[in-house]
Amino acid sequence: DVRLQCGSHEIGTGVRTVAGQMASERLGVSIDRISVEMGDSSLPPAPVSGGSISTASVCSAVLMACDAIRTKLYAAATAEGGPLASSHNEKFELADGKIVAKSGASAKVGDVLKAMQVGAIEEYAEFAPKGATPEALKKLYAGKPEFHGGEQDEDSVKYAFGAEFVEVRINRYTREVRVPRIVDAFAAGRIMNTRTARSQLMGGMIWGIGQALHEATEVDRRYARYVNRDLQDYLVPVNADIKDLQVILVPEVDHAVNPAGVKGLGELGNVGTAAAVASAVYHATGKRIRDLPIRIEQLLV
Known part of the structure; x- marks a missing residue:
C-alpha cells in the first residue's frame, strides 16, 4: 500500500484524485491501495488551493517522490543477489505490485522490500518551477507561497x-x-x-x-x-x-x-x-x- 501526504487542500477541484492517480501510475499500484492525506498543517506544505496551481504543483512533487522510490527499488532488485540481478542492464517498469523487466522477468515489490530489510520506503520531494525565485521554497515553508513561479524563465512560456x-x-x-x-x-x-x-x-x-x-x-x-x-x-x-x-x-x-x-x-x-x-x-x-x-x-x- 502507498501513503501519500501533502498539505494541499481538496476543495472539490479534484487534487486528491489526481495526486492518487499520479502515484498509481508511477508506482504501478491500484489506486484503491493509495491513501491520500491532505488538509493538515503538519503535512509537507503546499500552495493554497487556488490560482490554478494545485494540480501542477502537487503532481510534480508526487512524481518526483515516486521516481525516487522507483530508483531505490530498481537498484535493490538488480543488486548482486537481488531477484533481478541478471537483468540489471534492462529497462524496468512497475505494474501490479511487481518490478517488470523488458525481457519479462519480474519480482514482487514486497520481496524486494524484504531483501532491503525495510518495512517501507519513504521519500520527501520538493518542487519549485523553473524560473521561480531562489527563495520560493523558503517562502513556501514560511506560509507565504509565490504565485508567479516560472514568470522569470526566459526560455519558455508556461501558461495554458x-x-x-x-x-x-x-x-x-x-x-x-x-x-x-x-x-x-x-x-x-x-x-x-x-x-x-x-x-x-x-x-x-x-x-x-x-x-x-x-x-x-x-x-x-x-x-x-x-x-x-x-x-x-x-x-x-x-x-x-x-x-x-x-x-x-x-x-x-x-x-x-x-x-x-x-x-x-x-x-x-x-x-x-x-x-x-x-x-x-x-x-x-x-x-x-x-x-x-x-x-x-x-x-x-
Whole structure:
C-alpha cells in the first residue's frame, strides 16, 4: 500500500484524485491501495488551493517522490543477489505490485522490500518551477507561497491557452440576453483526469456567464457597505441560465513546464467567456459594451 501526504487542500477541484492517480501510475499500484492525506498543517506544505496551481504543483512533487522510490527499488532488485540481478542492464517498469523487466522477468515489490530489510520506503520531494525565485521554497515553508513561479524563465512560456466561441440570443423587445451555446477549446498540458478537467472548465464557463450578464456588487456609498452581500440579492447563473456547454481538450505535450507536464486550468474556462459574450452582443446589436455585467438598460439606449 502507498501513503501519500501533502498539505494541499481538496476543495472539490479534484487534487486528491489526481495526486492518487499520479502515484498509481508511477508506482504501478491500484489506486484503491493509495491513501491520500491532505488538509493538515503538519503535512509537507503546499500552495493554497487556488490560482490554478494545485494540480501542477502537487503532481510534480508526487512524481518526483515516486521516481525516487522507483530508483531505490530498481537498484535493490538488480543488486548482486537481488531477484533481478541478471537483468540489471534492462529497462524496468512497475505494474501490479511487481518490478517488470523488458525481457519479462519480474519480482514482487514486497520481496524486494524484504531483501532491503525495510518495512517501507519513504521519500520527501520538493518542487519549485523553473524560473521561480531562489527563495520560493523558503517562502513556501514560511506560509507565504509565490504565485508567479516560472514568470522569470526566459526560455519558455508556461501558461495554458483557450479559445472560446459563444452564441447569444437577444430579445428584440426587452433586450434580455441569453447564452444558449458555448464551445471552448483548451490546451493545458497533460490532462490528469478528463472528467475533473471538464468539470473545472465548465465551471469556469458558467462563472464567465455570470460575470458577463449577472454579477455586480452594489455599494451604499453613504455607509460604505455592500447591499447585495448574500445569494438572495447577488445574482449568479442558475440552471435555467445554462444551456449547451461543450469543452474540447486539445492534446498538448509540454515537459518544459514541470516534471509532470501539467498546467493549471481551474480558471482558464472563465478567462475569455465574458469577452466572447460581449463580442457576440456587439455582432448582434452593433453596441460595444465594455462594462460588466452587460445590462438590459445598456442595450435599450
